[in-house]
Amino acid sequence: MYLDKAKIRQSFAAASVTYDGVADLQRSVGKVLLDSVDKENPAGTLLDLGCGTGFLTAGLLARTRPIIALDIALPMLQVTRTKLIDTANVGYVCADAEQLPLAGHVVDGVFSNLALQWCVNLEGVFADIKRVLKPGGRLVFSIFGPQTLQELKAAWAEADDFNHVNDFYSERRLRRFLQLAGYTEIVVETNVYISNYDSVLTLMKELKHIGAHNVLAGRNKSITTKAQMQRMVAAYERHRTGELIPATFEVIMVTAS
Template sequence: MILDKVRIKQSFSAASLTYDSVAGLQRAVGRELLHAIDATRLNGTLLDLGCGTGFLTGELLAHSNHEAIIALDIALSMLQTTQGKMPDKCSVNYICADAEHLPLAGQSIDGVFSNLALQWCRNLDVVFTDIKRVLKPEGQLIFSTFGPQTLHELKSAWATVDSYNHVNAFYSAAQLKLFLQQAGFKNSQLKSKLFISPYDSVWMLMQELKYLGAQQVIAGRNKKMTTKTVMQQMISAYEKHKVSDQISATFEVINVIAKV
């Protein structure tokens, strides 16, 4: 699978105004990520990688003993939204950049945090190597990402009507651990958890994904417009599994703590 980075940037730029209205899962995962460590012991310069609209940035500001925080995102409008939430926080610096090409000096960061953002990177092995480059000795990488069981119901429903990729693929915990080892990280701790979210309809699920900027962004995807008939066939296949007039969508979240 090859992710289209131009479309990723466009999708998240367009979603900056709607993201917070549907980001309940992202906030819950972000809180769990910080609860997995003692945030009060965090100090020095911290990087929020793929900061989005700034939820985790704000949590780091409130609960860590930081000297400075860098909020980095590929979408300028996301950064502007983050900055608008904390205009008087002089300890926050904002960088519009791709997580796969960090414009940071080596050994300049004490801790890297990323909440449900690294799944949009093409080459995680390269990303982890670069993150290790910017981390100071004894620094740590703490992140969450989606696992392969994410949206398996939607993927299965699409598979009943055509053979195109309509749902992004995600790395497994074993693959993530291997990439981290290859990048030189030690003592990696990985924990997977399933979140099951109910929706009144498939349309509501797809609308939420659009508002999050998380619609399908695979390069080389089906260039033909999906017809109403094909879409309805997919929806019918999905809704065969309704329970109490609701569908369910699975989100597998993998939390990782890796030390240099």
Template sequence: MILDKVRIKQSFSAASLTYDSVAGLQRTVGRELLHAIDATKLTDTLLDLGCGTGFLTGELLVHSNYETVIALDIALSMLQTTQGKLSDKYRVNYICADAEHLPLAEKSIDGVYSNLALQWCRNLEVVFTDIKRVLKPEGQLVFSTFGPQTLQELKSAWATVDNYNHVNTFYSEAQLKLFLQQAGFKNSQFKSKLYISPYDSVWMLMQELKCLGAQHVIAGRNKKITTKTAMQQMILAYEKYKVSGQISATFEVISVIAKV
């Protein structure tokens, strides 16, 4: 999977003001992620990797016995939003950087936490290897990411129109497990869960994805402007499955706890 990092940065920068208004699923997943962790492990120096607008950062501040929390994101405007929310919090450091190139010292972090962000990385094996580098002995990586069933209805609807990839492809549990093993993580625990979200229309779904900054960012995609006819054909194909006046969208979330 080859992702266009420039488009990713632009998309999330543009979404910094609208993200929170439509990020209900992200908040739900983030809370469940922290509830699955032994709170006694949330100590010392913690990294929120891909912090977005700071939801998980704030939760870590409330539920941990931290000395320092580092909020890191590739989009400066997202990071600034987080900083604005947490302006009254001490011992929080903010870093604008790519998760694939962590500007952190070896064995300097006690725990790395990431909520629905790592799916935007090009090479997860490289990411996991670098996370292992910065983690202290006995440190842990805890993250959630989207799985391959995510937006399967939208993919299916577009497949009736043309052969282009209009929806991002996400890694499977088996692939994540392999990447973690290759990076040197042991005793990884996996949990997969499907969230079905209702929408009044396909346009509402697409507007939400735009507000989240989750547009199609695969490099080599069809760069031609999607025609009005093609869009109408896709919507018609999707809305054939309306129930009680609403369409549904599937989001598969894979949550992982991996230890060094």
């Protein structure tokens, strides 16, 4: 999978002002991650990897501290900092999850909510997280699976031959990456969420507002024509039930140590 990191940074930076208004799925999945914090009751320093606008950061702070909030997009990090301006024991780091600027064995747990799918070398990311975790520390994360946006992907396939929807790793490949990175205790759970929209354009607008529109490197550089867009919309409309169209989001939840 080839992702353009500059576009990822730009997309999420631009989405920092609109993200909270549309990120219902991200919050729902984040609450599941926070439930796992309650069950494990971790102590010590936690890293919120890909903190976005700070929903998970705030939830972690309500349960333990200190927290390190890390994100690739500075505007996202600034939103989190503004929300938590009166809260002590939070450190803010603007960095790429694939190049963690942290010393070894400095955090007791790493939590990441729907962020690691934007990494190119996940095996390397998992190994680096293992490096910064203290012995016995856990990695807990959610990530989109391959069924995500399958309707949109199929509709675009009928419109042209270019990639318009990002690919996502399967549970099997995630397990393999974690094993290669040295994790031995791996628990995986997969859930499928169906979100409904008034139109295809409403869905695409939401994806843009959360910064999750296409960031594939080497994709078609030409502008999508009106005819291509119309063909895609017509193909997607075949999924409509009543007044709404569905969009599938497969979410893989992982705990590893």
